[in-house]
Amino acid sequence: MPAPAGGWRFEQPVNAHGIPNYRALPAALLDALKSAVGPANVLTGRDETTVYDCDGLTLHKSPPGAVVFVKNAAEISAVVKACNTHNYPFIARGTGTGLSGGVIALNNAIVIELARMNRVLEVNIADRYAVVEPGVINASLTKACAAHALHFAPDPSSQGACTIGGNVAENSGGPHTLKYGVTINHILGIEAVLPNGEIVTFGGPAPMTPGYDLVGLFVGSEGTFGICTKAWCRLTPNPEAVKTLLAVFPTIDAASRAVTGIIGAGIVPAALELIDKHIIRAVESWLHLGFPLDAGAVLLIELDGLRDGLDALAERVMAVCTEHGCISVRVAKDNAERLLLWKARKQAFGAIGRICPSFYIQDGVIPRTRLPEMIAKIESLSKKYGLTVCNVFHAGDGNLHPIILFDEREPKQLDDALACNSEIMRTVVEMGGALSGEHGIGIEKLEFMPMVYNEDDLEGMSRVRDVFDPKRLSNPGKAVPSRKCWEVKGHEAPRLAFGVRKAHG
Numbered sequence: 455m456p457a458p459a460g461g462w463r464f465e466q467p468v469n470a471h472g473i474p475n476y477r478a479l480p481a482a483l484l485d486a487l488k489s490a491v492g493p494a495n496v497l498t499g500r501d502e503t504t505v506y507d508c509d510g511l512t513l514h515k516s517p518p519g520a521v522v523f524v525k526n527a528a529e530i531s532a533v534v535k536a537c538n539t540h541n542y543p544f545i546a547r548g549t550g551t552g553l554s555g556g557v558i559a560l561n562n563a564i565v566i567e568l569a570r571m572n573r574v575l576e577v578n579i580a581d582r583y584a585v586v587e588p589g590v591i592n593a594s595l596t597k598a599c600a601a602h603a604l605h606f607a608p609d610p611s612s613q614g615a616c617t618i619g620g621n622v623a624e625n626s627g628g629p630h631t632l633k634y635g636v637t638i639n640h641i642l643g644i645e646a647v648l649p650n651g652e653i654v655t656f657g658g659p660a661p662m663t664p665g666y667d668l669v670g671l672f673v674g675s676e677g678t679f680g681i682c683t684k685a686w687c688r689l690t691p692n693p694e695a696v697k698t699l700l701a702v703f704p705t706i707d708a709a710s711r712a713v714t715g716i717i718g719a720g721i722v723p724a725a726l727e728l729i730d731k732h733i734i735r736a737v738e739s740w741l742h743l744g745f746p747l748d749a750g751a752v753l754l755i756e757l758d759g760l761r762d763g764l765d766a767l768a769e770r771v772m773a774v775c776t777e778h779g780c781i782s783v784r785v786a787k788d789n790a791e792r793l794l795l796w797k798a799r800k801q802a803f804g805a806i807g808r809i810c811p812s813f814y815i816q817d818g819v820i821p822r823t824r825l826p827e828m829i830a831k832i833e834s835l836s837k838k839y840g841l842t843v844c845n846v847f848h849a850g851d852g853n854l855h856p857i858i859l860f861d862e863r864e865p866k867q868l869d870d871a872l873a874c875n876s877e878i879m880r881t882v883v884e885m886g887g888a889l890s891g892e893h894g895i896g897i898e899k900l901e902f903m904p905m906v907y908n909e910d911d912l913e914g915m916s917r918v919r920d921v922f923d924p925k926r927l928s929n930p931g932k933a934v935p936s937r938k939c940w941e942v943k944g945h946e947a948p949r950l951a952f953g954v955r956k957a958h959g
Contacts, residue, residue, distance in 0.1 A: 479520055491522055513555075549615050553817065588682045647681045679928070696756065697785065721774075
């Protein structure tokens with residue numbers, strides 16, 4: 455039986471008020487870092503490092519001991535070896551767009567900043583792969599091969615800012631995951647610096663390699679197995695034709711039932727996204743795209759493939775939508791209109807920032823057929839806690855992104871937002887779902903891991919991690935809880951929310 459949830463603590467020095475302490479680096483370690491990358495590339499002052507306190511999930515913050523800018527694998531190796539010598543934790547970071555607290559520097563870890571490693575090293579058209587450094591922006595890779603009618607398929611909503619290294623760490627997805635898969639389906643090989651400083655290569659340009667799938671093990675390990683320094687990325691041919699539809703529904707329940715209907719009819723769209731009325735209104739007030747303000751929800755449906763037959767497939771999709779109460783369907787007349795529809799989806803989180811000072815984005819996955827039930831539960835919790843919960847998510851995968859709106863300046867609202875989130879995640883687990891579809895576990899979901907995995911499961915994961923990082927220096931306190939943490943009874947530990955909040959049951 456799974457172990458009960460609760461009993462988590464971060465291995466994080468805190469003061470009597472629950473605020474993470476800042477500790478100065480050992481002088482010898484600081485000297486070693488400066489020697490490895492040059493003094494100008496090491497930041498230690500709090501006025502310089504504050505921006506690295508958190509990622510996109512600003513509920514959790516912790517100050518890094520230093521931020522070190524690197525430009526190649528050799529420098530990363532030297533920094534990691536210096537940290538090993540002094541038993542000091544370290545963590546790799548790209549642009550900090552993650553949403554699970556995955557790049558928070560617990561224990562004042564050294565942040566190894568990879569943003570300057572941003573070169574596309576090779577684009578091999580014949581073999582359809584590219585070799586990139588970890589700081590390459592996701593969308594930039596597609597731009598680099600666009601002239602050859604190729605693209606990098608994983609497309610997180612943050613693809614204009616997130617990096618390939620971060621995609622590898624979190625096994626990121628995106629709207630087109632439904633048809634094309636997540637990051638692991640598009641990574642052929644990895645060059646990495648292991649937690650002991652050794653530089654290794656897993657896989658390579660060949661589509662298949664014998665032996666254990668170490669690439670599959672490394673992708674999605676959230677920086678706990680080492681630091682990606684180079685990736686061989688599979689490139690996907692652009693489809694011959696694309697058709698994008700916007701189906702309008704009177705209620706979110708009707709839209710979610712249409713999702714099951716489309717997949718049940720044997721149709722696998724390239725993307726199938728649900729946007730509820732709250733997001734529609736927020737986006738429309740900002741971008742003025744002509745979205746219907748009286749709709750309960752819309753489905754953004756993209757079909758692609760051979761030109762012949764695509765119109766017929768679109769008619770089948772529209773028929774299914776009509777069967778489930780669709781009010782109207784808008785078909786993008788050209789690529790410009792298609793990009794406008796996608797802008798509404800991709801900019802949804804930014805639009806929310808215009809109507810509420812704080813929001814909490816979740817990332818659970820449930821079976822598609824239970825979407826109507828889950829939506830009803832979320833609406834019930836919204837009423838229970840008196841907080842608006844928006845929904846914009848990868849409906850075709852069952853990958854939920856409920857967004858809880860609150861005001862961080864109101865302690866009760868923060869407590870209610872955390873409690874609402876906890877109930878949402880418990881419901882996801884009860885429905886046979888997964889804790890994350892693309893954002894990762896980070897520190898955000900550690901407390902829920904025993905709801906899914908029993909003691910033996912967690913011990914097994916811990917032993918795999920020990921193979922790569924027995925000293926637990928590489929991104930400590932993330933992804934998989936340590937045994938001593940999850941055996942603690944009761945919620946004793948600080949939740950690193952704005953540096954002062956306490957975890958609660």
